[in-house]
Amino acid sequence: MFIFKTTDKHRWTQIYKRQIGLWTGLISLFVLIMPAFANESFRISGMGGAFVAIPTGETSVFGNPASLINVQDNNASISFSTQNLNYQNFPLSEGEQAHTNLSFRIKPTIYYTRAFGRFGLGLGYVYDLDNRDSTIKVESTTAEYIVNENKFTSDTNTIFNYDLFREKLPMFCLAYSLKPDLAIGLRLKYRDQTYKKGIIIRPFRLTSIHDPDVNRNDATKLLPAIINNLDIGQAIDDFKNNEYGKDEVENDLSGKGLDIDLGMQSKIYERWNVSAGLMIEHLIQRKITLAQPSILRIGVSSIPFSWLSTGFDMHKTISSKGFGVNIGWEASYSWQKYFRGGAVFRNGLSYESSKTNVSLGIGVKLGDSEWNYALIKPIDGSSPHLATHLLASSTRF
DSSP states (O other): OOEEEEEOOHHHHHHHHHHHHHHHHHHHHHHHOOOOOOOOOHHHHHHTTOOOOOSSSGGGGGGGGGGGOOOOOOOOEEEEEEEEEEEEEEOOOTTEEOOOOOOOOEEEEEEEEEETEEEEEEEEEEEEEEEEEEEEEEEEEEEEEEGGGGGEEEEEEEEEEEEEEEEEEEEEEEHHHHHHHEEEEEEEEEEEEEEEEEEEEEEEEEEOOOOOSTTTTOOHHHHHHHHTTTTTHHHHHHTTTTTOEEEEEEEEEEEEEEEEEEEEEEEEETTTEEEEEEEEEEESOBBBBBBBBOEHHHEEEEEEETTTTEEEEEEEEEEEEEEEEEEEEEEEEOOOOOSEEEEEEEEEEEEEETTEEEEEEEEEEEEEEEEEEEEEEEESSGGGSEEEEEEEEEEEE
């Protein structure tokens, strides 16, 4: 028996580059061709996360539920957003023919809101899939020929490191106006969380057994005999079924539970349309799979002109030191001549645990349809393509 080693680096590198490139392209394309429906929570993102005291109406499904009393008409919305989309090749070390990294976060959402007299109602659903930091490494191919069995085998190990979080989150929101300048709201959520982290090792093993009458000392006879008898179909089935691979699980957690948010909004100064707000998030369910600590938020907002809204929030996680700050503003312009339309520009800053983010947002409205974009970028010198980019469109009926 003799053993030899070979590396078909170019072929396997191209295969895995095509696979990763295909998935990256599909994710990006899906964001661009998403149908013309989206939720208005992009306003919160563009304003640096400030929302507690701003009487925004529809955004209160994901913001302060007390603001649901400001909803006008029926509002239905579907959106799809992506962030942290990153693909890169690592420098190859000895024994590797491919080493890549892929991370992304996708979050489809849907909601419906409606006001009935002194009540406001909201129904929503969020699906959050966060592929935090996955790497794929393809090792060099090793091969073995067993002389007395006329048998050839080759192995190419693929090593996949994964760190994946998923949450399914249906919610029910209800608001009630105690008096014209004071409203309270409740948001009931059912969290279904899964967190998985570990390593999957999958070898792609090819086997070939040729007739004993083949002259093994003649390469022109031996190599065609090996190639013609390769069982590629069986190798693919074994790879898909994890026949020779193994899994090393570091975390495999899942959990379900109820969660409650409470909110309040009140107008405190009529002249400048100044409002105050209060929220307590994660009131009864603090931990399911990952920690969900209670958060206290307070805020003030002002709408000094019909075209300008401002907000300032402070929040504190009950179980930790320090606090966070969110500040933002939105300027809007609308017109009725020839057709109904409008445009908005948003800007904001957020600070928490020595980390500062800057936010920018724009929106265009034509008739009952609206298109929004928001950018959230850490002020740390990182590349803009690693920032959070949100793009969506919406309609109202």
